[in-house]
Amino acid sequence: MPNLTLDDPTANRLADLFSALSDPTRVRIVAALMEGEVSVGDLVQQIGPTKSAISHQLRGLKDKRLIRARKQGRQVFIAIADEHVTELFQKGLEHARHS
Amino acid sequence: MPNLTLDDPTANRLADLFSALSDPTRVRIVAALMEGEVSVGDLVQQIGPTKSAISHQLRGLKDKRLIRARKQGRQVFIAIADEHVTELFQKGLEHARHS
Numbered sequence: 537m538p539n540l541t542l543d544d545p546t547a548n549r550l551a552d553l554f555s556a557l558s559d560p561t562r563v564r565i566v567a568a569l570m571e572g573e574v575s576v577g578d579l580v581q582q583i584g585p586t587k588s589a590i591s592h593q594l595r596g597l598k599d600k601r602l603i604r605a606r607k608q609g610r611q612v613f614i615a616i617a618d619e620h621v622t623e624l625f626q627k628g629l630e631h632a633r634h635s
Numbered sequence: 636m637p638n639l640t641l642d643d644p645t646a647n648r649l650a651d652l653f654s655a656l657s658d659p660t661r662v663r664i665v666a667a668l669m670e671g672e673v674s675v676g677d678l679v680q681q682i683g684p685t686k687s688a689i690s691h692q693l694r695g696l697k698d699k700r701l702i703r704a705r706k707q708g709r710q711v712f713i714a715i716a717d718e719h720v721t722e723l724f725q726k727g728l729e730h731a732r733h734s
Contacts, residue, residue, distance in 0.1 A: 540666040541681065547659040547666075549731040555657035560646040563653070567639040567646075582640065620730035627723035632648040634719070 556600035557628070561593050566616065566625050569603065573615035655699035656727070660692050665715065665724050668702065672714035 542550070557563060564583045568574055576594070580587045594614060597603045602621050606613045616622050641649070656662060663682045667673055675693070679686045693713060696702045701720050705712045715721050 540669045542663055542666045544659075546728075546731055547662045550662045550727055551657050551659045553727055553731055554653045554655075554662070556653075558650050558654035558657045560643075560650045563646045563649045564641055567641045570639045618730070618733075620726050620733070624723060624726035624730060627719050627726055628649050628652055629645075631717070631719035631723060632645055632652055634717075 553600060553602075553624075556597060556602055557625070559593065561589065562597055565590070565593055565597065565614075566602065566621070567629075569614060569616045570622065570625070573606065573613040576612045576614060579614065651699060652701070652723075655696060655701055656724070658692070660688065661696055664689070664692055664696065664713075665701065665720070666728075668713060668715050669721065669724070672705065672712040675711045675713060678713065 557566065561583065565579060568579055568582055574582075576587070576590065579594075580590045583590060594603065594605070598605060601617050603614050604617050606615070616625075656665065660682065664678060667678055667681055673681075675686070675689065678693075679689045682689060693702065693704070697704060700716050702713050703716050705714070715724075
């Protein structure tokens with residue numbers, strides 16, 4: 537890859553993306569979604585502490601397009617938005633586990 | 636990957652890692668290092684605005700072990716710490732460019 541100079545919008549979007557993941561609860565949510573979609577109820581149960589805290593973090597992750605939501609009856613299921621996010625998160629996890 | 640539950644230290648380290656990259660200047664520094672090590676002087680020239688601003692961000696990136704520094708004579712060369720960081724950054728860039 538040649539010496540990489542980022543334009544302003546790209547540098548800002550990238551900083552925003554990493555910023556969206558710079559919170560332990562959000563990290564836990566994304567981790568819980570690594571194997572596939574999970575209902576909001578199950579996320580609350582697994583991660584806690586409250587539905588309102590999880591919903592708040594889900595909104596933030598959705599605004600940054602890291603996750604997507606799907607309604608089914610009265611349940612909402614959350615999934616990772618795309619493969620890039622999954623791979624990004626896995627690389628981060630490898631670094632965190634080896635540092 | 637099974638449903639992934641992170642312990643506290645791992646979730647915190649991972650949030651810290653993403654936090655270290657949640658700034659446009661830091662993102663630009665890491666981008667500039669994608670092809671290999673670069674002297675601090677060249678980073679200042681490429682990214683600016685001042686040596687002191689770049690040095691400040693380099694310290695932050697080094698504290699989080701995202702980069703390493705090597706002295707040679709009067710120059711300091713900066714490089715990405717390991718392959719995980721390179722791959723993490725590339726995945727982030729792909730996401731930022733497609734969103």
